[in-house]
Amino acid sequence: MNDAAPISILIADDHPLFLKGLREIIEQESEWRVCGSAQDGQDALDQIVDTSPDIAILDINMPRLDGLAVARYIHERHLSTAIIILTMYDDELLISRAVSCGVKGFIIKESAIDDIIAGVETVARGGYFLSPRLSGRLFHGSSEHHILQNVVRMELTKMERKVIRLVSEDLTTRDIAEKLFISPKTVENHRSNICKKLKLHGKNALLRYVLEHKETLQRILQEC
Numbered sequence: 708m709n710d711a712a713p714i715s716i717l718i719a720d721d722h723p724l725f726l727k728g729l730r731e732i733i734e735q736e737s738e739w740r741v742c743g744s745a746q747d748g749q750d751a752l753d754q755i756v757d758t759s760p761d762i763a764i765l766d767i768n769m770p771r772l773d774g775l776a777v778a779r780y781i782h783e784r785h786l787s788t789a790i791i792i793l794t795m796y797d798d799e800l801l802i803s804r805a806v807s808c809g810v811k812g813f814i815i816k817e818s819a820i821d822d823i824i825a826g827v828e829t830v831a832r833g834g835y836f837l838s839p840r841l842s843g844r845l846f847h848g849s850s851e852h853h854i855l856q857n858v859v860r861m862e863l864t865k866m867e868r869k870v871i872r873l874v875s876e877d878l879t880t881r882d883i884a885e886k887l888f889i890s891p892k893t894v895e896n897h898r899s900n901i902c903k904k905l906k907l908h909g910k911n912a913l914l915r916y917v918l919e920h921k922e923t924l925q926r927i928l929q930e931c
Contacts, residue, residue, distance in 0.1 A: 713740040719751035720766040748772025767794040782809030789830050812836040870897040875917045875924050
């Protein structure tokens, strides 16, 4: 994103009053610009395709297309718009699916007024954001918190996600290569890149990590 230009933001929610309040908060920031708004997912997607905003803030539940469907479309077509999802649900599986769809931020609606500034600033810098209240509800005392946070920050490519998911299904490098129609050497390159992103070191480090966190990783890395 260009630091010299205002950050362009599209907002979408099917509740007009919430949408109005969100716009007012965003427009208080001199370096941000609301470039469009929508009350359903299809309209939001059409505007994203037409105008390429830096960030789109989408309600998870909207008519015609929901927020994840819009995020999936953007992710699969490698569009540049970063997605922040608004949700009322403290659902770990929902967040795991959203991560697989390339979502960069998750803001719980009841704390949106408090979190929207930090969320947009974090995502605009290329980071990932999870509402503190949301993460507290989901992961308080949970051993899966650290795993999900790692996966959220990994920025795995779509192919790397497929490789690590197949590793978790106990497939060998050759089996993975055949399943993905790529060479074993390419699989090894993907495995090496995953290890670098996860800061794993040593022979079979990825396999050990996957075996240790197998069930969690399979849920987090499922395809959208």
